[in-house]
Amino acid sequence: MGFLAKLLGRTVQHATLDLKDPLVRELSEEFRALDALPIDTQKDREEWHVARQAFEEKLNTVWSSVTHLLPPEIQHYLDDADIRAKDEGYTQRQRKKLAVLLSATPGKENPLPDGGG
Numbered sequence: 001m002g003f004l005a006k007l008l009g010r011t012v013q014h015a016t017l018d019l020k021d022p023l024v025r026e027l028s029e030e031f032r033a034l035d036a037l038p039i040d041t042q043k044d045r046e047e048w049h050v051a052r053q054a055f056e057e058k059l060n061t062v063w064s065s066v067t068h069l070l071p072p073e074i075q076h077y078l079d080d081a082d083i084r085a086k087d088e089g090y091t092q093r094q095r096k097k098l099a100v101l102l103s104a105t106p107g108k109e110n111p112l113p114d115g116g117g
Contacts, residue, residue: 021066034052
């Protein structure tokens, strides 16, 4: 079990991410920035992993009060940059599951997507 799975515990069934909350808004913005980083080359992926570590540190500290609202798929996203670099279909499936964080509209509540595949 990954550290985020332990951190997040059980899945919240009907949770919402309230993007009026400054912490949620900041988390979403930084997640979009992480997703925008290139992962095409080995050097890109090494740099991406450094950024990922900083993001995970904030999950454990700055954003710890809202991490229970995050979709469980975020753990796979954080672990799978090497797969996304090779498989665009996998990338799109992950982004679809995490769309609430990647395309969130500040000032609105965004329901979490179902955990379905």
